[in-house]
Amino acid sequence: MTALRLLTRFIDRLNYVGAVVAALAAALLALLLIVEVITTSAFAWSQPWAIEFSTYLLAFVLFCGTGWTLRTGGHIRVAAVTQALPPAARRLMDLAGSVFGLGVTGFIAVAMVSQAIRTAEIGSRSFYPLATPLIIPQGLLAAGFVLLALAFLARVLRALVNDPVEDAGRHAGGIE
Amino acid sequence: ADVQWDVSLPWGPTEFHSTNAQKFAEEVKAVTGGAVEMTIHTGGALGIKANESLRAVEDGAVPMAEYAAFQNVGEIPLLGVESIPFLISDYNDLAALMKIVRPVWEAELQKRGQKVLYVVPWPSQNFFTKTPVATLDDLKGVRMRTYDRVTADMVTRLGMVALQMNNPDIVPALASGKLDAVMTSGTTAVAQKYWEFLKHAYNTNHMWASNLMVVNLDEWNRLDPKQQKMIEATAHKLEPQFWEISKAEHAKRMDELRANGMTVEPASDALKTAMREATASMEGEFVTANPAAAPLLDAYHKAVGH
Amino acid sequence: MSLPLLLVFGMLVGLLSAGVWVGITLTSIGLVSLEVFRNMRVDRFLAGDLWSTATSAELVTLPLFILMGELLFHTRLSENLFSGLSPWTRRLPGRLLHVNVLGCTLFAAVSGSSAATTATVGRITLKELLARGYDRNLAMGSLAGAGTLGFLIPPSIPMIVYGVLANVSILELFMAGIVPGLILALLYMGYLGLRTTIDPSLLPEAEPRLSWGQKFGALLSLAPVLFLILFVIGSMYLGFASVTEAAAMGVLGALLVALGQRTLTWRKLFDALLGTVRTCSMIGLIISGALFLSKAMARLGLPVEIAGQIEALGLHPYMLIAVLLVFYLMLGCILDGLSAIVMTLPVTLPLVTAAGFDPIWFGVFLIVTVEMAQITPPVGFNLFVIQGLTGTPILKLARAALPFCLIMVAFVMLMVLVPEVVTALPKSLS
Numbered sequence: 001m002t003a004l005r006l007l008t009r010f011i012d013r014l015n016y017v018g019a020v021v022a023a024l025a026a027a028l029l030a031l032l033l034i035v036e037v038i039t040t041s042a043f044a045w046s047q048p049w050a051i052e053f054s055t056y057l058l059a060f061v062l063f064c065g066t067g068w069t070l071r072t073g074g075h076i077r078v079a080a081v082t083q084a085l086p087p088a089a090r091r092l093m094d095l096a097g098s099v100f101g102l103g104v105t106g107f108i109a110v111a112m113v114s115q116a117i118r119t120a121e122i123g124s125r126s127f128y129p130l131a132t133p134l135i136i137p138q139g140l141l142a143a144g145f146v147l148l149a150l151a152f153l154a155r156v157l158r159a160l161v162n163d164p165v166e167d168a169g170r171h172a173g174g175i176e
Numbered sequence: 177a178d179v180q181w182d183v184s185l186p187w188g189p190t191e192f193h194s195t196n197a198q199k200f201a202e203e204v205k206a207v208t209g210g211a212v213e214m215t216i217h218t219g220g221a222l223g224i225k226a227n228e229s230l231r232a233v234e235d236g237a238v239p240m241a242e243y244a245a246f247q248n249v250g251e252i253p254l255l256g257v258e259s260i261p262f263l264i265s266d267y268n269d270l271a272a273l274m275k276i277v278r279p280v281w282e283a284e285l286q287k288r289g290q291k292v293l294y295v296v297p298w299p300s301q302n303f304f305t306k307t308p309v310a311t312l313d314d315l316k317g318v319r320m321r322t323y324d325r326v327t328a329d330m331v332t333r334l335g336m337v338a339l340q341m342n343n344p345d346i347v348p349a350l351a352s353g354k355l356d357a358v359m360t361s362g363t364t365a366v367a368q369k370y371w372e373f374l375k376h377a378y379n380t381n382h383m384w385a386s387n388l389m390v391v392n393l394d395e396w397n398r399l400d401p402k403q404q405k406m407i408e409a410t411a412h413k414l415e416p417q418f419w420e421i422s423k424a425e426h427a428k429r430m431d432e433l434r435a436n437g438m439t440v441e442p443a444s445d446a447l448k449t450a451m452r453e454a455t456a457s458m459e460g461e462f463v464t465a466n467p468a469a470a471p472l473l474d475a476y477h478k479a480v481g482h
Numbered sequence: 483m484s485l486p487l488l489l490v491f492g493m494l495v496g497l498l499s500a501g502v503w504v505g506i507t508l509t510s511i512g513l514v515s516l517e518v519f520r521n522m523r524v525d526r527f528l529a530g531d532l533w534s535t536a537t538s539a540e541l542v543t544l545p546l547f548i549l550m551g552e553l554l555f556h557t558r559l560s561e562n563l564f565s566g567l568s569p570w571t572r573r574l575p576g577r578l579l580h581v582n583v584l585g586c587t588l589f590a591a592v593s594g595s596s597a598a599t600t601a602t603v604g605r606i607t608l609k610e611l612l613a614r615g616y617d618r619n620l621a622m623g624s625l626a627g628a629g630t631l632g633f634l635i636p637p638s639i640p641m642i643v644y645g646v647l648a649n650v651s652i653l654e655l656f657m658a659g660i661v662p663g664l665i666l667a668l669l670y671m672g673y674l675g676l677r678t679t680i681d682p683s684l685l686p687e688a689e690p691r692l693s694w695g696q697k698f699g700a701l702l703s704l705a706p707v708l709f710l711i712l713f714v715i716g717s718m719y720l721g722f723a724s725v726t727e728a729a730a731m732g733v734l735g736a737l738l739v740a741l742g743q744r745t746l747t748w749r750k751l752f753d754a755l756l757g758t759v760r761t762c763s764m765i766g767l768i769i770s771g772a773l774f775l776s777k778a779m780a781r782l783g784l785p786v787e788i789a790g791q792i793e794a795l796g797l798h799p800y801m802l803i804a805v806l807l808v809f810y811l812m813l814g815c816i817l818d819g820l821s822a823i824v825m826t827l828p829v830t831l832p833l834v835t836a837a838g839f840d841p842i843w844f845g846v847f848l849i850v851t852v853e854m855a856q857i858t859p860p861v862g863f864n865l866f867v868i869q870g871l872t873g874t875p876i877l878k879l880a881r882a883a884l885p886f887c888l889i890m891v892a893f894v895m896l897m898v899l900v901p902e903v904v905t906a907l908p909k910s911l912s
C-alpha cells in the first residue's frame with residue numbers, strides 16, 4: 001500500500017516536471033517570436049532557427065504537460081451518462097475508462113518511443129538550416145506521451161485502492 | 177484489387193505532379209488487370225509533410241509517397257546535390273546529372289526501405305519581387321522567403337533578408353508587406369496567384385528540384401515478379417512523358433503570369449553574375465560536407481562540359 | 483451503412499457515453515478501424531501523424547493566444563472593458579451580452595483560428611458576464627457561435643488551405659469572408675437583442691443611469707483595451723509581424739497591459755503559463771485524436787466514397803448544395819472540419835463548379851460549414867474550449883450554441899439565394 005502510494009506520488013512529481021517543461025516551452029515560444037518580430041523589423045535579420053524551434057516548442061507545450069493535465073482533471077470527457085449512475089457503478093465505469101485510457105496511451109507511448117529510437121538509430125535530421133538531430137524534439141515529445149500513459153497508470157492504481165483520482169489543486173478550471 | 181496502396185502527395189490536386197500520379201495509378205491498374213490499385217491522396221490529406229515523406233515510407237506509415245528530393249536532405253544529405261546553385265542550367269544538364277546520381281540515390285533509398293518508381297523535376301526557378309531588380313543593389317534588404325539551408329545561405333549572401341516562413345504565413349505576409357519576395361517555380365507562382373502581390377518575375381534558374389515517386393520495399397516485395405515488371409515498365413514508359421509536361425510548364429505558367437499583368441523577364445546578366453559569385457563556394461562546401469558527392473560531380477562536369 | 487462506418491459510430495457513441503476522454507476516444511477509433519479494416523503498420527502511421535500534428539505550423543498561434551488570454555485574466559482588462567462599455571449599452575437590446583460577438587469579430591481580424599478566438603475572448607468576457615448576472619446559455623452560446631468567426635474573417639487558416647487546394651486566390655477568399663463574417667455577427671447580435679427583449683429575465687437589472695461626464699469618464703477605462711487592439715492588429719497589418727508572430731505580439735501586449743496596471747507578479751506569470759499548458763494539453767489531445775481519425779477515415783476511403791455517391795445522384799444545383807451541407811455537417815460532427823475539406827475537395831469541388839457555383843463562393847460555403855462543425859457535438863472544438871473555461875457539460879453547451887448554428891444554416895440559405903453577399907466584394911476589387 002505505501003509502496004503503491006510512493007509510486008503514484010512519484011508519477012505525479014514526474015508529471016509536474018513535464019508541466020513545468022511545457023510552461024517553459026510556452027514562455028520560450030512567445031519570447032522567440034517576439035524577438036523575431038523585433039529583429040526582422042528593426043535589424044533586417046531573421047533568426048535562422050525561429051520557424052523550426054517554434055514548431056518543436058509547440059509540440060512540448062501541447063504534450064509535455066498532458067499527464068499533469070489528466071491528474072488535475074483538465075482533459076475533457078462527456079459526463080452526461082455516467083453522472084446518472086449510482087456511485088458504485090460510476091466508480092467502476094471510471095476505472096474501466098482509465099484502464100481503456102491506459103491501453104490506448106500505452107500503445108501511443110510505445111509507438112512514439114520506438115519512432116524516437118529509430119530516429120536516433122538512423123540519425124534523422126531536420127531539413128531546416130540548423131539540421132537539428134530530430135531525436136531531441138522527438139525524444140521529448142515521446143516522453144510527454146510516456147508521462148500521459150504513466151498518469152493513466154497512476155489513475156488506475158488510485159481507483160483500485162479508492163484514493164481520489166484527480167487533484168485539481170489551484171487549477172480547478174471553471175468559472176462556476 | 178489484391179493490392180491497395182495509398183499514395184501521399186503534399187501538392188494540391190490540380191498541380192501537374194498530382195495529375196501525373198493519377199495517370200500513373202490508372203495505367204498501373206490497367207496493366208495489372210486491376211490487381212494493383214493506387215489511391216492518390218493529394219494536398220497532404222494523409223497528414224504526411226513533404227519533408228517527412230521519406231521517413232513515412234521507410235517506416236511503412238504509408239506504402240507510397242511522392243516528395244521533393246531536396247526536402248529530405250535531413251535523411252539523406254546527397255538528395256540535395258541538384259539544389260547546388262547554378263550546377264544545372266537546363267533539362268539536358270539535369271538528365272545528365274540524373275544518369276549519374278540516380279543510381280546512387282536509389283541505392284541509398286533502398287537502404288532506407290524504398291524503391292524509386294519515377295523521378296520528375298519541377299520547372300525552372302524564378303525570383304518574384306515587388307520592385308524591379310536590375311542589379312545586385314536592388315536586392316539589398318529585400319525580404320525573401322526561403323525554405324531550406326541552401327536558399328537561406330544564398331539569399332543572405334546576396335544581401336537580402338532570408339525569412340523562413342511557413343506556408344500559412346506567406347500570403348498574409350505578402351499582403352501586409354512583411355515579405356517582399358519569394359522564389360519558386362512558375363507552377364507554384366500561378367497556383368498561389370502571386371500577381372496579386374508581386375509585380376516582377378525573373379527567371380534566375382538558380383537551382384533544380386526533382387520529385388521522387390517511391391514505394392515501400394516490403395510492399396513492393398509482396399508483388400509477384402510479373403506485376404513488378406509491369407509497374408516498372410509503366411513508370412519507365414511514363415517518365416519521359418512527365419518530363420515533357422514539366423518542360424512545357426515553365427512557358428505555360430510564364431504566359432499566365434504575363435496575362436495577369438506581371439512583367440516576366442530573364443534575370444539581368446549583372447544579377448546572374450552576382451548570384452553566381454555569391455554562391456560559387458557552395459558546390460565546394462557541399463562536397464566537403466558530403467565527400468561521396470565528389471566523384472559524382474566530377475563525372476557530371478565531364479559529361480556536360482561545364 | 484458500410485461496416486467501417488458502423489464501427490466508427492458505434493465506438494464513438496459507446497466510448498463517449500461511457501465517459502472515456504474525447505481525445506482518447508477519437509484516437510482509439512482511428513486505431514481500431516485501421517487495425518480491423520486495413521492491413522498496415524498502424525503504430526507507425528500513428529507515430530508519424532502525432533509528430534506531424536504536434537509540430538504543425540498552423541497550430542503555433544494557439545498556445546500564444548491562450549497565453550495572452552491567461553495573462554489578461556490576471557489584469558483588470560475585463561473590468562475595464564465592461565465598465566467602459568456598460569453606460570453606453572444601457573439602452574441597447576441585449577446590453578453587454580454583445581461583448582462576445584464584438585470581441586470575437588475584432589479578435590478574428592488577428593487570429594486565423596476559431597478555438598484560439600474563443601479561448602482568448604472567453605477568458606476575458608465570460609467570468610464578468612456571468613458575475614453581472616447575464617444568462618449563462620446566451621453568454622456561452624454567443625461565445626461559441628461568435629468564436630467561429632475566427633475562420634471567416636481574415637486571416638483564416640482554413641481559407642489558406644482551401645485556396646491552395648482549390649487553386650483560387652487566397653486574397654479574394656479573404657475579401658469574400660469579410661461581408662459574410664460581418665453579416666453573421668449582426669445576425670448573432672440581432673438574435674441576442676430579440677431574445678432578451680422577448681424575455682428580459684435573461685438580463686440583469688439595468689445599471690443606474692450615469693451623467694454624460696461619467697459616461698465619458700467610463701470611456702477612459704477602455705484605454706488599455708484600445709491599446710491592446712491597436713498594438714496587435716497594427717503589428718500585423720503594418721507588416722511588422724506575420725500571422726503567427728501577431729499571436730506573440732498579443733502576449734507582449736498583454737504583458738505590457740499587466741505591467742502598466744502593476745498586476746504582474748512572477749507567481750501570476752507562472753500561473754498563466756501553467757493555465758496555458760492545461761488548456762493546450764486539453765485541446766492538443768483532442769485535436770491530435772481528431773486529426774488522426776480524419777486520416778484513418780481517408781485511408782478507409784470513407785469520405786471520398788460518400789462524396790462519390792453524392793456525385794452519382796446527379797442533383798439539381800440547389801439540391802446539391804443542400805446535400806453537401808448535410809454531408810459536411812455530419813462529417814463535422816466527428817471529424818475536424820478542415821480535414822474533412824482536404825479529403826473530399828478533389829471530389830466535391832469539380833461537382834460544385836460544374837453545377838455553376840463560383841469556387842470562391844464554395845470556399846466560403848465550406849468555411850461556414852467548418853464553423854458549424856466547431857459547435858456541433860460530440861466533436862466541436864469551441865464547445866471543448868468553453869467546457870475547459872467553465873466546466874459546463876458539452877451537451878448543455880451544444881444546446882446553448884444551437885441557435886447560433888441555426889443562424890449559420892439560415893445564412894447558408896441566404897448565400898445560395900444571393901451569392902453576391904460573398905462574391906461582390908472580391909469581384910469589385912479584382
Ligand code: NA
Binds near residue numbers: 589593633
Ligand atoms: Na480570422
Ligand code: NA
Binds near residue numbers: 858
Ligand atoms: Na462538430
